[in-house]
Amino acid sequence: MLAARTIALDGMGGDFGPAVVLGGAAISLERHPNLDFIIAGRGADIAAELDKLPALKARTRIVETDIVVAMNDKPSQALRRGKGSSMWKAIEAVERGEAHVAVSAGNTGALMAMAKLILRPMPGIERPAIAALWPTIKSECIVLDVGANIGASARQLGDFAVLGAAMARALFHLERPTVGLLNVGVEEIKGVEEVRQAHAWLKEAKLPLTYKGFVEGHEIGQGVVDVVVVEGFAGNIALKTAEGTARQVGQYLKDAMMRSLSSRIGAFLARDGFRVLKQKMDPRRVNGGTFLGLNGIAIKSHGGTDALGFASAIDLGYEMAESDLLKRVAADLGTFHDALDSEDKT
Numbered sequence: 001m002l003a004a005r006t007i008a009l010d011g012m013g014g015d016f017g018p019a020v021v022l023g024g025a026a027i028s029l030e031r032h033p034n035l036d037f038i039i040a041g042r043g044a045d046i047a048a049e050l051d052k053l054p055a056l057k058a059r060t061r062i063v064e065t066d067i068v069v070a071m072n073d074k075p076s077q078a079l080r081r082g083k084g085s086s087m088w089k090a091i092e093a094v095e096r097g098e099a100h101v102a103v104s105a106g107n108t109g110a111l112m113a114m115a116k117l118i119l120r121p122m123p124g125i126e127r128p129a130i131a132a133l134w135p136t137i138k139s140e141c142i143v144l145d146v147g148a149n150i151g152a153s154a155r156q157l158g159d160f161a162v163l164g165a166a167m168a169r170a171l172f173h174l175e176r177p178t179v180g181l182l183n184v185g186v187e188e189i190k191g192v193e194e195v196r197q198a199h200a201w202l203k204e205a206k207l208p209l210t211y212k213g214f215v216e217g218h219e220i221g222q223g224v225v226d227v228v229v230v231e232g233f234a235g236n237i238a239l240k241t242a243e244g245t246a247r248q249v250g251q252y253l254k255d256a257m258m259r260s261l262s263s264r265i266g267a268f269l270a271r272d273g274f275r276v277l278k279q280k281m282d283p284r285r286v287n288g289g290t291f292l293g294l295n296g297i298a299i300k301s302h303g304g305t306d307a308l309g310f311a312s313a314i315d316l317g318y319e320m321a322e323s324d325l326l327k328r329v330a331a332d333l334g335t336f337h338d339a340l341d342s343e344d345k346t
Helices: 018-031 043-050 075-081 086-095 108-119 154-172 193-204 232-257 261-269 271-281 307-322 325-345
Strands: 005-010 035-041 060-064 101-104 129-135 140-144 178-182 210-215 227-229 289-292 297-300
Touching: 005 018, 005 086, 005 307, 018 035, 018 043, 018 307, 035 043, 035 086, 043 060, 075 108, 086 101, 086 108, 086 297, 101 307, 108 289, 108 297, 129 154, 129 232, 140 154, 140 232, 154 178, 154 193, 154 227, 154 289, 154 307, 154 325, 178 193, 178 232, 193 210, 232 261, 261 271, 297 307
Parallel strands: 005 035, 005 101, 035 060, 101 297, 140 227, 178 210, 178 227
Antiparallel strands: 129 140, 129 289, 289 297
16 A cells, blocks of 8 residues: 655635635545645635535645635735735645645735745756646656746756756656757757756766757647756746637637538537547646655645646646656756766866
């Protein structure tokens, strides 16, 4: 039997609060019966939802607090006013060793600021990154950073490559994940100086990954590499553009299928194929961004997701805990930083 894993949840985070958080936890518990939960938030609100979910109630401990971080709070405001909040207590449970992972659908900037303060960056990490799972034609890939930072130095991009590769080995069970740097072209002369410098380092570094060089935006969904590295501003735009394009294509398809009687008949006959397509394009299936580079695992769920989407974020956290991700990351970062330090001395 698998050892129990404890997930700490921000019970008040997101657009819908406890109803979605606990609904997602109940779904994830069905998939992983060895899960226990710590849920932080307003006790009465959480208890009312737990009464509807007896199996989850038996595996849950409530940590009460009336302090809630608002979705529109600035990170600085959240740090000043949010100590002891449901988000803070969920992260704190990881720092204290009471939980393996913290999951929140709350304010992204506040969550990053609190996680960085409470869990602290790993040695040598200047900026943690948010890594997202990205559906591809082949399966899935990991893209980072998708919004934790605006801009990134060459060293930080190198760190992101190491962090992403460690996550790929943990989740995809790959010995040497393939890694690419997102750029405006694949030619050596293209891109800003930071991207070209990171490219040069990754070509020479002896790391447990296979560096494939530059990749372009249209290649992400083709699955040409397991890990795509990008600074957070461009990464966030790419992520939201892809989500919007998926919804746009879905609406085009729906409109086309309803245009005439013959198209409706065709849609009915092809309904099994459309069902598969809908599942593949469903963003809830890959919901959850992982904060990498911290001394603990924190997962950011989309604030507007439903219970099924929130369950995906919990499932991601569970997989991270099962894989000993932090040990893998620490070892790989040490190798990369040692190589950079040796280069600096020569």
